[in-house]
Amino acid sequence: MRIAIPTNDRINLFNRTGRAKEFAIYIVNNGSWDFVEFRKNPHKHHDHEEEEHHEHSHQEVVNALSDCDALLVKTAGQHFRTDFDKANIPLYQTKQVVLKEIITLFSSDMLSHKRL
Secondary structure, three states, rough: EEEEEOOOOEEOOOOOOHHHOOEEEEEEEEOEEEEEEEEOOOHHHHHOOOOHHOOOOOOHHHHHOOOOOOEEOOOOOOOHHHHHHHEEEEEEEEOEHHHHHHHHHHHHHOOOOOOO
């Protein structure tokens, strides 16, 4: 299972999923995990004016993460969730902050994470 987590510093989860600089990509298998890569976020959310938000999508992020089976986030806006739901890429909420802690906990007990 390939998992993505938004980050700005390559150590911690970034709270604003659509505005993260990149995503840490991991492979989770049988309770363990391996780091794969950091993948740049192609979405330029911060360039949009707030009133334009309803007209744009997060399709470029969906495309960049299309090989992932899930995205672990602290939170995600309704537009972001809708776009990922359409792509059948589930979002799971985590309360952890450190990437290694997040992926370790998820790999050992995926079912304890709330699906958004």
